[in-house]
Amino acid sequence: MDPVRKNRSIDICVCTFRRPELADTLRSVAAMDMPAGYNVGIVIADNDDTPTAEPLVAKLAGELKLPVTYRHAPARNISIARNACLDASASDFVAFIDDDETATAGWLAELVATAEATGAAAVLGPVQARYQPEAPDWMRKGDFHSTSPVWVSGEIRTGYTCNVLLRIGAESLCGRRFSLARGQTGGEDTEFFDQMVKAGGRIAFSPEAWVDEAVPPARAAFDWLGRRRFRVGQTHGHLLGRNAHGLARLKQVGIATAKAAYSFLSAIPVAIDPVRRNRSVLRGIMHAGVVSGLVGVREIRQYGLSSPQQGGKRAA
Known part of the structure; x- marks a missing residue:
């Protein structure tokens, strides 16, 4: 059995x-x-x-x-x-x-x-x-x-x-x-x-x-999304930077900078469409965060505050 x-x-x-x-x-x-x-x-x-x-x-x-x-x-x-x-x-x-x-x-x-x-x-x-x-x-x-x-x-x-x-x-x-x-x-x-x-x-x-x-409602705001995307980019940049030094890190910075610029520029032709425009801008903010992380800027604090850091202005 x-x-x-x-x-x-x-x-x-x-x-x-x-x-x-x-x-x-x-x-x-x-x-x-x-x-x-x-x-x-x-x-x-x-x-x-x-x-x-x-x-x-x-x-x-x-x-x-x-x-x-x-x-x-x-x-x-x-x-x-x-x-x-x-x-x-x-x-x-x-x-x-x-x-x-x-x-x-x-x-x-x-x-x-x-x-x-x-x-x-x-x-x-x-x-x-x-x-x-x-x-x-x-x-x-x-x-x-x-x-x-x-x-x-x-x-x-x-x-x-x-x-x-x-x-x-x-x-x-x-x-x-x-x-x-x-x-x-x-x-x-x-x-x-x-x-x-x-x-x-x-x-x-x-x-x-x-x-x-x-x-x-406090999270349904463009600048909350922007802070979140930037911090996500910072984390990714720090992780990339752990295994990249010297010229390899400079190359990563260049790639992330180019991606950020492309994303921001991509928002211009679709400026009349808030979904596509804001998606492109937020993608650019994320890549800017990657650059920040790669060059060693300390990550922004999101948690552990006495009042939630969640408010912000709405984007159209």
């Missing part, structure tokens, strides 16, 4: 900082179709100075009907919270979802199915932005806030933590943690996955593993 196979395990990790929307995130997770053959739990890492999310988590724990682990991970540094989740989990897989997102019914099951089919160390899913009525029309039409992986020569070479499943036993993930130095600037996930891939880990994509993300 064959022995009964023991269920494998998944911890769904949520890092939070003063977001009441956390309740919607957790309720959506509890309402999912759970993948067969897996025990599922939740790990919450509270990044606030004091454990402000603990009463909400305690209140919801009974309602969720899933094992819930709460960790206070203070310092307003998102990497500390992400690492606290990894340290608290002893499961076969860890999934990350943001505290302002909601899971669709098949989210986790789709990620797991892709992981089983591909054997990849990490599986990414798409994030669909949900705009409020007051969001600019060009932003809605261009869908500037949704997230999906970037493919380079048929491969995904880096990732994000807003929708991902990690195979913790993978050699490329063994003992790997998020950079504390990037915990307030952002880009800690880009670096994490970049290093994982360089260590031999493979990233797969699960196109049906959707999560939804509501875009608050």
Whole structure:
């Protein structure tokens, strides 16, 4: 008689900082179709100075009907919270979802199915932005806030933590943690996955593993997008600069400068079309960030502020 196979395990990790929307995130997770053959739990890492999310988590724990682990991970540094989740989990897989997102019914099951089919160390899913009525029309039409992986020569070479499943036993993930130095600037996930891939880990994509993300009014602004694109470029520039010195780095600076100039110039012929114009300008801002990162400019701080650095002027 064959022995009964023991269920494998998944911890769904949520890092939070003063977001009441956390309740919607957790309720959506509890309402999912759970993948067969897996025990599922939740790990919450509270990044606030004091454990402000603990009463909400305690209140919801009974309602969720899933094992819930709460960790206070203070310092307003998102990497500390992400690492606290990894340290608290002893499961076969860890999934990350943001505290302002909601899971669709098949989210986790789709990620797991892709992981089983591909054997990849990490599986990414798409994030669909949900705009409020007051969001600019060009932003809605261009869908500037949704997230999906970037493919380079048929491969995904880096990732994000807003929708991902990690195979913790993978050699490329063994003992790997998020950079504390990037915990307030952002880009800690880009670096994490970049290093994982360089260590031999493979990233797969699960196109049906959707999560939804509501875009608050403060983020529905051109200069918020601009700051975000610039910081993304800075991170990419810093990563490029690690392996490029002397003439090789100058070449990278030249390439990024040319791409920025081309993007800005490309906005001129389509100036009447706000979607195409703003997309070109934002692409130019991103490449300008790459130049900034390559020459060693310190990355702008996005997280850990006493009030969210999210406001800004709207573009037409």
